[in-house]
Amino acid sequence: LVGETGTGKGCCADFIHFNSDLHYGPFIQFNCGTGPENLFESQLFGHAKGAFTGADNTRVGLVEDANNGTLFLDEINSLSLSSQVKLNTFLETGKFRRVGESKIRQVETRIIAASNCDIQNCIATGSFRDDLYYRISEYEVTLPPLRARGGDIIELANFFLKKFHHLNPQYSPFSFSQEAIIQLTDYSWPGNIRELQNVLKRAIIESTSPILEYLTIHKPKRKSTIASHPDLTWKEAKKAVIEDFEREYIHTLLQRYNGIVANCARHAGLQSPDFWKLMRKYNISAEYFRMR
Numbered sequence: 175l176v177g178e179t180g181t182g183k184g185c186c187a188d189f190i191h192f193n194s195d196l197h198y199g200p201f202i203q204f205n206c207g208t209g210p211e212n213l214f215e216s217q218l219f220g221h222a223k224g225a226f227t228g229a230d231n232t233r234v235g236l237v238e239d240a241n242n243g244t245l246f247l248d249e250i251n252s253l254s255l256s257s258q259v260k261l262n263t264f265l266e267t268g269k270f271r272r273v274g275e276s277k278i279r280q281v282e283t284r285i286i287a288a289s290n291c292d293i294q295n296c297i298a299t300g301s302f303r304d305d306l307y308y309r310i311s312e313y314e315v316t317l318p319p320l321r322a323r324g325g326d327i328i329e330l331a332n333f334f335l336k337k338f339h340h341l342n343p344q345y346s347p348f349s350f351s352q353e354a355i356i357q358l359t360d361y362s363w364p365g366n367i368r369e370l371q372n373v374l375k376r377a378i379i380e381s382t383s384p385i386l387e388y389l390t391i392h393k394p395k396r397k398s399t400i401a402s403h404p405d406l407t408w409k410e411a412k413k414a415v416i417e418d419f420e421r422e423y424i425h426t427l428l429q430r431y432n433g434i435v436a437n438c439a440r441h442a443g444l445q446s447p448d449f450w451k452l453m454r455k456y457n458i459s460a461e462y463f464r465m466r
Contacts, residue, residue, distance in 0.1 A: 175288040177317030180366030183288040184248065186317060191244040196284055199243025204236055207252035214257045216273045219264070225274025237270060241281040250287040250310070251296055255303060262306040285310070295405045320363040320370060321421070324457035327358050330367065334374040335386075341375065345384045357389050359458070360425045421456050424449075433460040 175183040184203060191201045204217070216225070220235030236245055253261065264270050269280045287310045289296075296302035320327065331350070339346040350358070363369055377386050406414060423442075431437040439449035453460065 175286065175315050175317060176293070177288075177290065178319050178366055179290050180368030181317040181319060182367050183290075183317060184246065186315065187244070187246040187286045187288065190286060191246075191284075194244075194284075196243050200240050201244050201246070202236055202240040203246045203248060205248045205252075206257075207249040211254045211257060214253070215260055218261065219270045220272040222272055222274035225272075229274065232272075235270075235272065237264065237281050237283050238279070240283045242283070244284045244286060247285060247287045249290060251289040251291050251293060251302060255301075258303045258306045262303065262309055265306075265309045292405065320366040322457070324359060325459060326457075327363075327370070328355065330370060331358050331374060334371055335378070338375050338378050341378050342381055345381055347384065348378060348381065349385055351385050351387045354386050354389050356429055357391065360429060361391055362421075417456075420452060421458075424452055424456065424458055428458070428460055435460050 175186055177183050187203070188201060191197060206214075216229075216233070216235070218235050218237060220233050220238060221229050223229060223232045239245075247261075265285060268282070269278050271278055293302055293307050293311075297304050297307060320330075335348045335350075339348060342348075358370075365372075373389055373391055374386075377389050380390075424438075427438040427441055428435075431441070435449055435453070436446050439446040442449060444452075
């Protein structure tokens, strides 16, 4: 699973597990970016009592805990090269030894891995082994950032209103004002679905009305596309900058002209069909900008 932080990789892994033949087994999530590197092997495969200083008891590892189920390894790109070798060996054979033991064990554990960066770039820089990538990329799913899913933002926002309405039952059910809808669609959501969820939870808790008039969004200091993605090639960076400009320009005009596409196109010096084409490209709906 490949996607930026907050795009829902954990939810996707959870969905895959509970809609598979292994749904009866355990689902265990582990973030590879946490914990010291020298303990990764012990965390993954377990250890025998006395295997190292502090190993006061025998411990079962994650691959055994998830036997006949799913082990979700998040931020797999954070693993050191030595840890990648150990993981790759296990994925190849399905066999392992607990640290401090000679006995070979075998499990039937599905591995779902996730990365919040482009693994191909990690391979190019030498921070990720290509043999491990080929092992885990048997089936790859890319989760797009929220800013590329303009048509989904309002639907997701309404879902969170229903999910968290109990946090402020005095004013439930909640809805959005026109200004709040424009905020939702105009903001780029760098924290993706997780940021959207947190903003709406806070808005519901603090609301003194069933209509959310204005959303408090703590916007981080904006970086340029190039600064945010220094690994892009010239062609990729140019394309990303143009897309950022087009998306922001469309939002600005739609907000200014209350969603009247003909007026937006006239201002931009474009034909209406061409402006509609740009809107479809970024999943932008004029409906959300029209005054009620």
